[in-house]
Amino acid sequence: MTRPKSILADSAPAPTVELPGLMPPDGIDEAMWMDVIHKMDEVYSQLVSDEIILQEKNEQLESSQQFIFSVLSSMSDVLLACNRAGEIEETNVALRELVGLDEAALRGMSIYKLFADQASVGCIRRVIEKTTPQCASEVVEINLIHPVHSAVPVDVNCTQRLDGTGKRVGYVFVGRPVGELKRAYRELSETHEALKRTQQQLLHSEKMASLGRLVAGVAHELNNPISFVLGNVHALKRYSERLAAYVDVLHSHAAAESSDTLREKLRIDHILNDLPSLIDGTLEGVQRTTDIVNGLKRFSAIDREERVKVDLNGVIERAIHWVSKGASLTFTVHWMPGAALNVMGNAGKLLQVLMNLIENAYDAASAVSTVTPQLWIAAQTDGRFVTLFLHDNGAGILPNHLSHIFDPFFTTKPVGKGTGLGLSISYGIIEQHAGKLYARNHPQGGAEFVIELPLV
Secondary structure, X not given: OOOOOOOOOOOOOOOOOOOOOOOOOOOOOHHHHHHHHHHHHHXXXXXXXXXHHHHHHHHHHHHHHHHHHHHHHHOOOEEEEEEOOOEEEEEOHHHHHHHOOOXXXXXXXXXXXXXXXHHHXXXXXXXXXXXXXXXXXXXXXXXXXXXXXXXEEEEEEEEEEEOOOOOEEEEEEEEEEHHHHHHHHHHHHHHHHHHHHHHHHHHHHHHHHHHHHOHHHHHHHHHHHHHHXXXXXXXXXXXXXXXXXXXXXXXXXXXXHHHHHHHXXXXXXXXXXXXXXXXXXXXXXHHHHHHHHHHHHHHHOOXXXXXXXEEHHHHHHHHHHHHHHHOOOOOEEEOOOOXXXXXXXXXXXXXXXXXXXXXXXXXXXHOOXXXXXEEEEEEEEOOOEEEEEEEEOOOXXXXXXXXXXXXXXXXXXXXXXXXXXXXXXXHHHHHHOOOEEEEEEOOOOOEEEEEEEEEO
């Protein structure tokens, strides 16, 4: 785009009119002559004033054209303006660099010479040769010539250009190479996939962190049934040796007196009476161990999205049991299970939420040295939803923290104590179950977390 030159840039200051000794012509009196001179002064003054206004308008026009020139030069999208016949009137730097032609070569050229194939020519020809005016823009994909590549696909927005009277005088085409759009979309997709992987890693890290805090309690819980299973097995081994010796004597056809003596010596009657309880105790220990292991598997499973009917009573009891095993002996949880609280969901994920809330309650209450850590859990239903209330006797939540309590990485715990992801992940899990999770301060002190879930 060429910049216009001010029409008054070289104009000299206005000369001063002097009429020394100018005498009125014959037949004109002096008063009339003075009127003529006065009118001449007024006309000259108006000319000077008009020249100043014209110079100001010219400066404004030059400033506007400089602004338009800078905008067109800085545009990354290609721009082309043509008249109704398709003759190019204006282009920007992006288009000239794309097609490898300068402004002088493009000005006046037919727009159809810029296209690399007949399909693009026909597409633009249909837009330009429309007989009816069109207010809305139209988006088409065309192939422009390129000095290196044979063709460059471009998404173009075609808009009619109107004059001051509303008459169509030409068209404006603004577009961007599709390759750039595809590259941006590919980068966006890759970023989205990376975010999804990071989210899964964070979920896994938080679940493993929660699981790590329970290792001590779970190990203790597993140790009890395994211990008496081992004790029972050792007793069964001794019993089996005695029974084998007794059976050998019976099969050797020894005297009845010797077999009776051996029976009393080996305490066969005691063994027979003790065997059922040993077997029942062993089975109970194995079953308890199986239940604990299955619970761990449900909790630590990743990406399992199956939804089944879940009774929240069992989930709450399991969460209390596991957290209590890893917490202080002074931690007391007040909970009384009632009627079935059946919801449709993932038992492992719901267990993760409740364990996280119970652990947070224990940490908050333990931070207050003057009280014994306690947690009250209550449930109520209205026929459509079940609402769980978890109220601790800690210091409560600061008002300026309430709006950030579920933000990722937000934590009030010391460095290294928490990840800041537990409540955020719990909030997402409850949302996945079509429920709500929110926090507030209890009127009697301490924090209260509320979970709402739809009943089956």
